[in-house]
Amino acid sequence: MNIKRSAQNPVIRIEDVAPSRPDFRVLGVFNAGVAQFRDEIILLLRIAEAPLSDRADEVLVPRLNEAGTDVLVERYDKTDPGYDFSDSRFIARDGQTVMLTSLSHLRVARSKDGIHFDVEPQPALFPEHALEAWGIEDPRVTQIGDIYYITYSSASARGVGAGLAETRDFRTFKRRGLMLAPENKDVMIFPDKINGKYYALHRPVPKSFGSPEMWIAESPDLDHWGNHRFLMGLSEQGWDSARMGGGAVPIRTERGWLALYHGADSKHRYCMGAVLLDLDNPAKVIARSRVPVLEPEAAYEVNGFFGKVVFSCGALLLDQTVRMYYGAADEVMAVADIPLEDIYNTLL
Amino acid sequence: MNIKRSAQNPVIRIEDVAPSRPDFRVLGVFNAGVAQFRDEIILLLRIAEAPLSDRADEVLVPRLNEAGTDVLVERYDKTDPGYDFSDSRFIARDGQTVMLTSLSHLRVARSKDGIHFDVEPQPALFPEHALEAWGIEDPRVTQIGDIYYITYSSASARGVGAGLAETRDFRTFKRRGLMLAPENKDVMIFPDKINGKYYALHRPVPKSFGSPEMWIAESPDLDHWGNHRFLMGLSEQGWDSARMGGGAVPIRTERGWLALYHGADSKHRYCMGAVLLDLDNPAKVIARSRVPVLEPEAAYEVNGFFGKVVFSCGALLLDQTVRMYYGAADEVMAVADIPLEDIYNTLL
Numbered sequence: 001m002n003i004k005r006s007a008q009n010p011v012i013r014i015e016d017v018a019p020s021r022p023d024f025r026v027l028g029v030f031n032a033g034v035a036q037f038r039d040e041i042i043l044l045l046r047i048a049e050a051p052l053s054d055r056a057d058e059v060l061v062p063r064l065n066e067a068g069t070d071v072l073v074e075r076y077d078k079t080d081p082g083y084d085f086s087d088s089r090f091i092a093r094d095g096q097t098v099m100l101t102s103l104s105h106l107r108v109a110r111s112k113d114g115i116h117f118d119v120e121p122q123p124a125l126f127p128e129h130a131l132e133a134w135g136i137e138d139p140r141v142t143q144i145g146d147i148y149y150i151t152y153s154s155a156s157a158r159g160v161g162a163g164l165a166e167t168r169d170f171r172t173f174k175r176r177g178l179m180l181a182p183e184n185k186d187v188m189i190f191p192d193k194i195n196g197k198y199y200a201l202h203r204p205v206p207k208s209f210g211s212p213e214m215w216i217a218e219s220p221d222l223d224h225w226g227n228h229r230f231l232m233g234l235s236e237q238g239w240d241s242a243r244m245g246g247g248a249v250p251i252r253t254e255r256g257w258l259a260l261y262h263g264a265d266s267k268h269r270y271c272m273g274a275v276l277l278d279l280d281n282p283a284k285v286i287a288r289s290r291v292p293v294l295e296p297e298a299a300y301e302v303n304g305f306f307g308k309v310v311f312s313c314g315a316l317l318l319d320q321t322v323r324m325y326y327g328a329a330d331e332v333m334a335v336a337d338i339p340l341e342d343i344y345n346t347l348l
Numbered sequence: 349m350n351i352k353r354s355a356q357n358p359v360i361r362i363e364d365v366a367p368s369r370p371d372f373r374v375l376g377v378f379n380a381g382v383a384q385f386r387d388e389i390i391l392l393l394r395i396a397e398a399p400l401s402d403r404a405d406e407v408l409v410p411r412l413n414e415a416g417t418d419v420l421v422e423r424y425d426k427t428d429p430g431y432d433f434s435d436s437r438f439i440a441r442d443g444q445t446v447m448l449t450s451l452s453h454l455r456v457a458r459s460k461d462g463i464h465f466d467v468e469p470q471p472a473l474f475p476e477h478a479l480e481a482w483g484i485e486d487p488r489v490t491q492i493g494d495i496y497y498i499t500y501s502s503a504s505a506r507g508v509g510a511g512l513a514e515t516r517d518f519r520t521f522k523r524r525g526l527m528l529a530p531e532n533k534d535v536m537i538f539p540d541k542i543n544g545k546y547y548a549l550h551r552p553v554p555k556s557f558g559s560p561e562m563w564i565a566e567s568p569d570l571d572h573w574g575n576h577r578f579l580m581g582l583s584e585q586g587w588d589s590a591r592m593g594g595g596a597v598p599i600r601t602e603r604g605w606l607a608l609y610h611g612a613d614s615k616h617r618y619c620m621g622a623v624l625l626d627l628d629n630p631a632k633v634i635a636r637s638r639v640p641v642l643e644p645e646a647a648y649e650v651n652g653f654f655g656k657v658v659f660s661c662g663a664l665l666l667d668q669t670v671r672m673y674y675g676a677a678d679e680v681m682a683v684a685d686i687p688l689e690d691i692y693n694t695l696l
Binding site for chain 2: 130158161179180202206207211219224226228229233
């Protein structure tokens with residue numbers, strides 16, 4: 001593999017981002033959707049925040065109030081043995097998540113060269129109703145004509161579903177409702193209609209039985225989705241044996257739709273791999289990575305808010321090279337250039 | 349409550365149903381969808397079957413093969429301490445369901461009086477592809493014009509999703525694909541378009557957080573669904589505090605859409621309740637039962653394959669009385685007539 005991580009990595013760090021309010025701090029800037037807009041490369045960043053606190057014996061967690069008008073702060077006692085604080089991402093009790101430790105919103109960053117970004121001082125999309133009360137996360141951006149469609153995880157006490165929004169200019173955004181019900185994440189819309197229909201990859205998480213695996217759905221209008229089909233599942237062992245889901249918006253190549261996806265093993269080590277899907281029938285898997293395309297190896301990938309994670313939500317095809325933008329360790333944004341040929345070589 | 353359970357209850361019992369093959373036995377005939385077709389009342393029954401076995405130390409479980417062409421039988425050793433056989437409905441290991449103990453298909457029963465039914469000797473819909481490999485369950489039938497739409501649970505190792513089929517005559521059936529991805533059950537389509545859109549109730553089961561609660565979705569064409577909204581959730585305590593989901597297809601009344609739904613407490617005791625939804629905006633709850641409409645009390649409701657269950661998938665409005673068809677104890681079909689006024693009296 002001839003991966004070139006940018007010498008500027010991480011290209012966006014916590015200190016590059018102003019919190020949305022003075023009593024909050026930024027825990028991470030990661031898992032950004034990517035778009036080419038006029039002469040700019042735009043990242044739609046996920047910004048995770050939590051209230052400032054100077055006490056080691058408490059965790060302050062933010063969530064939206066029921067009316068969607070304000071952010072409430074709840075205090076959890078770290079010395080309470082009834083709670084489990086071992087996963088930095090959430091608070092659990094009796095094995096069940098009771099609250100996330102941060103509230104995420106989406107923020108625009110702009111660049112001329114795709115490496116040096118200016119992060120806007122204000123949120124682009126902030127949680128605004130009950131089904132977003134625990135945050136909006138992991139956006140993917142798909143350009144179709146002049147409109148950029150944004151899918152994102154919509155988290156609340158009701159579960160995590162897939163929200164849809166749109167923009168023409170990355171200044172004003174319009175929500176279009178929940179396109180997939182809980183539990184579903186990692187939704188990305190294909191950039192072209194295929195045989196007259198829109199397609200999207202998605203990743204349901206069933207409770208009673210079944211695993212977090214990749215599915216595909218169709219739509220006549222982007223708002224309503226159906227004909228859900230199973231696309232691909234966990235491997236028996238190895239890097240994508242515990243959970244998986246779509247990553248970057250699929251890229252059209254000569255050999256098929258190239259979809260970079262994430263997989264994790266039972267130790268929560270997240271890598272990126274690739275799958276090729278048939279151009280005319282994206283429900284058909286042509287080939288899939290047997291070894292990861294990118295593994296967490298750099299210091300900023302191994303250490304962070306949640307370590308050993310590389311997680312891409314968007315990539316660009318520059319001639320024969322894929323420029324992959326990815327969240328590293330749930331804390332920073334990074335970029336890597338990977339020759340298309342090297343990605344193909346991971347495929348069986 | 350002035351509930352009149354039919355004196356003929358159970359109106360369909362195991363011995364009334366021929367197994368689909370001679371080496372299988374019927375474990376239950378229950379949770380039937382209901383339709384009025386010409387001069388007949390039709391029940392679309394769920395028939396659960398398992399292979400015949402004369403050994404007490406084994407459990408034989410059926411599932412469809414990968415190609416969808418044949419039913420395989422797998423043998424589980426009841427003396428193996430690694431498996432948990434305590435729930436009659438499934439086999440578990442390490443707290444996770446590994447296999448259902450029966451394979452369900454759908455079967456037509458016909459009646460002139462709505463009480464005495466003739467059960468057809470052959471399945472109407474039998475599992476036929478990988479996403480139905482563990483069975484098709486709990487149908488709901490909605491008539492729109494001349495077409496009867498059937499939603500059903502489509503179970504497989506990939507989880508339980510919502511299948512859609514249609515028929516004009518209850519003799520030939522056409523599948524229309526998976527309308528909602530796993531994990532989702534208890535889907536019922538409203539019998540009229542409302543403001544130009546189709547609506548359905550559904551019951552996702554999120555894994556990471558969230559509960560089995562009722563949602564509503566919209567569709568332009570019945571195949572593709574979106575604008576998912578949370579409808580109503582578990583009560584703090586009581587009969588519908590652990591899980592809930594839609595039951596009978598909603599009935600139009602003067603006061604609103606009357607949706608009979610099921611709820612269970614932490615001891616898996618399933619009751620039926622009711623909710624009234626706004627006629628013009630069915631996402632708006634007008635009122636909901638604080639006490640159950642029907643509780644498992646009769647012997648055939650308390651004792652059976654899975655006891656203490658009343659579970660309706662369909663009901664008819666006969667003047668001012670609701671005739672509710674329901675599965676009892678996951679084993680037999682029963683009928684109860686309930687005055688509309690008594691149902692209204694349960695609503696807060």
